[in-house]
Amino acid sequence: MLGGSLLLFSTLNEWSYLVVFVIIIFLSTREYYKILSENGFNPNYNLGVFLSVIIFISSFLYASKESLIGIHFVLVPILPLICLSAFTILTESRYFYRWVFIPSTIAFLYIVRFEGFDTDIADYARQMHATGMDFYYLREFVFWFGSRCVYYIFQDDLISFIFMDIIWIIVMVRVGNRLSSYNKEKLNNALLLVLVTSFPFVFGYENIYRQFYATVFALLSYSLIDKKYYSSLFILILSFFMHNIVALLLPLFFVKKFYKFNFSDRIQISLIVSLIFVASLSLLVKLKSSEKTGLDMGMFYLLIFVILLITGLLVFRKNIYELFDKIPSLFFIVILMIGLVSLNIDMVAERIGMMFICFLTYDLYRYTSEIESRSLRSLTRLTIMLLFTLPTLFFESSKQFLM
DSSP states (O other), X not given: OHHHHHHHHHTSOHHHHHHHHHHHHHHHHHHHHHHHHHTTOXXXXXXXXXXXXXXXXXXXXXXXXXXXXXXXXXXXXXXXXXXXXXXXXHHTOHHHIXXXXXHHHHHHHHHXXXXXXXXXXXXXXXXXXXXXXOHHHHTTHXXXXXXXXXXXXXXXXXXXXXXXXXXXXXXXHHHHHXXXXXXXXXXXXOTHHHHTTSHHHHHHHXXXXXXXXXXXXXXXXXHHTTTOHHHHHHHHHHHHTTOGGGGGGHHHHXXXXXXXXXXXXXXXXXXXXXXXXXXXXXXXXXXXXXXXXXXXXXXXXXXXXXXXXXXXXXXXXXXXXXXXXXXXHHHHHHHHHHHHHHTTOHHHHHXXXXXXXXXXXXXXXXXXXXXXXXXXXXXXXXXXXXXXXXXXXXXXXXHHHHO
């Protein structure tokens, strides 16, 4: 039944076809190498699966005449960073992550900034020069005041943005370090590897920079909430005054903070909080810009989350309770996205969907640190990275930014 449902889903459009057959190729190649290993062969497991998926995706992009030109131009500058990320994931080299990948990320951002600012980034640059204060400034004063201070120090738009980019990279390294307390040999601290080329990050540091910055600091708060509650609360308040949309993440923090409830209570809490949250969104939509990303991505995000939930239920089919212990945000996110899509609140669904990808990736990456098999751990991380990087290729704004 599941196989038939996936095949029917693949017929919806070319992108659903891509998602379904990437999953099929991933699983079938993994099974093929498993059979080889059981028969005395010693194949390069990670590289083989990775190349199988990449070859299929490349063939698909080449055959997609409608999107061929735009996507191939996008691949040129960002592909090296994707490859570096994949290589670091597969080798689990802390040295390579620290001394090659992170400097390469900074260099990539410098090149992109040097090529010119997107319309929204240009607006942020103009705001750096401003001196006035209005309600729009005061309600999100942490970002506006902070960016003006940075510009006052450097007196140059490019250097100011590069400095701010370095700050968020440092924060993301700090978030990753919260995941590495158990075993650093597994590269548990390298959350940046799977997020830096993901759509929420690319679209964030290209376009919706204020929301992106708030999301990064909210992630830091999320990583601290279990053991450093007051520090987490302080950082969450800071992120709220960077972008007020962080208020919409409060239920997610609530669910994570109290995820140790028993299973039935946790399900009820998630349902109640989600319903209250969705019901109140109609009042908040008018407060924010209705700018869209160029595609109706609310349904796309929902499909990704549902596929992840189904995959999780299959992986943890012998103990479903464990799924909600390992990945506490997943069930809540699916319920919430169903509500947003059902209410046809496209703009909010897209914005919140992008933010939820970041938080879900945090939980997924934390789960991978518990996988003992190095090959399975690396392959899972690689799949997460590719899954959330693919939407980067679909957006016109991302193409313009990366070309």
